Amino acid sequence: MRFLRHLIFHTHIILGGNQLPKKNDLNDFLAVELDKMATESNPKLTLSDGIGSIELLEVFGSDLTVVNAARVSFAKESYEMSLADEKLINYLAKHHHITPFFHPQIRLRIKMPIFVAREWFRHQIGLARNEVSRRYVDFDPEHWLPVDGIRARDPKLKQGSKAENIENNDEVFKMIEDYTNSAIGFYKNLLSLQVAPELARTVLPQSMYTEFIETGSLSAYARICGLRLDPTAQKEIRDYAGMLSSLLEKAFPVSWKALMASTTAPAPVPVPAPAPAAVPLLATTNSIVVPGTETERTITATEGSLTISVPGNVSGAQAGGPVLQVNPVTLKTTKDEQPLYTQWGC
C-alpha cells in the first residue's frame, strides 16, 4: 500500500501537479488498486460481546526494521529476512537488547471498558494515546456486561477470582444488567435536564466502554502482553492482551515470537529467611541461662569479643540438648566489662 501511495504521488507529479492523470493503463491499474484499498478493512479482533475490540490501524516497520536497527552498529543492512536475521532477532530478544524493538510502531483503535482501560493506561512508556471525551460527546454509552460468566471471589487471593462462576450466575447477571441500564437511563435523564455532559457522566459505572487511538512501539506492546497475558492478570485485560498478541504475531512473526519467548513474569523476589526469634535471656553479671534449661553458661565479654564456656556434658548438647547459638545484635560492655545484653537470638 505504501508503495502504491508513493506511486500515485509521483505519477501525479510527473503528470503535472494538479492536473488529473489521464486514463492510461497505469491509471486503470491504480484505480483498481485504490478501489481495493478503499474496501480493504483493517485487521480487527472483537470480544465475545461484539463491542470490545482492537483494530490494527497502521503498522510502521517489520521484522526487517528490527534487524536493520541492530545491524547499523556494524554499518550493515539486510533487504530480505535470512536465517541469520532470525537468529539475530532471537538473540536480541533473549538478551533483552530492546532498543531495536523500539523502531517498529503500531497504531491501534481500541474499544475497552473503563475498568480495563484503567489498568491498560498504567502502561505508559513508549505509548501515546488519545481518547474519546464524554465532556464533549453525549451519545448513548455502550456498556460491558459479564457475558462470559460472573466469576466467584477466591478467598485465597488478595486480588482475582476463582475460575468457576457463582452459583446464581443468571440471577446476578440480571441484577448487574438492570443496574447498568438504570445508570445509563439516569445519565440520559441528567442530559435532558441540561446538565453538562462532563458532569452527567459522573453517574456512569466503570463498565462503560471507552475508545482510544494508541500508538506504541513493538517493545512497549511486548511489555504489555508479557505482563497482561500472565495468569495473575485479570481475565478481562488478558482478553485484550490476547487479541493484541494475535494481531502482532501476524505483523511481526519473528520478532513477536522471540519477544514473547523472552518475556517471563518477573522473577519472584527471594523472601529473606526470618530472623531467629529473639529469646529473652536471663542475664546475671557474667552468666546467662538459656530459657528452658537449667544449664548455666559462663560468658566473658570484652568489647568486640565474646567467649562462652559450657560447663558439663557438651556431648549431651551435641546429642540434641539445647545448643546455644548467640547472635548478638548489639554487644556492648560496661566499663567494668560486665556484658550489657540488648538483643539476643538463641
Ligand SMILES: Cc1cc2nc3c(=O)[nH]c(=O)nc-3n(C[C@H](O)[C@H](O)[C@H](O)COP(=O)(O)OP(=O)(O)OC[C@H]3O[C@@H](n4cnc5c(N)ncnc54)[C@H](O)[C@@H]3O)c2cc1C
Ligand atoms: C497483575 C498486575 C497487577 C497489578 N496490580 C496493581 C495494583 O494493585 N496497584 C497498582 O497501582 N498497580 C498495579 N499494577 C500496575 C503495575 O504496577 C504497573 O504500573 C503496570 O504494570 C505498568 O507497568 P509498566 O512496566 O508497563 O509501566 P510503564 O510506566 O509503562 O514503565 C515501563 C518501564 O519503564 C521503566 N520505568 C517507568 N517509570 C519508571 C520510574 N519512575 N523509574 C524507573 N523506571 C521506570 C520501568 O522499567 C518500567 O517497567 C498491576 C500490574 C499487573 C500486571
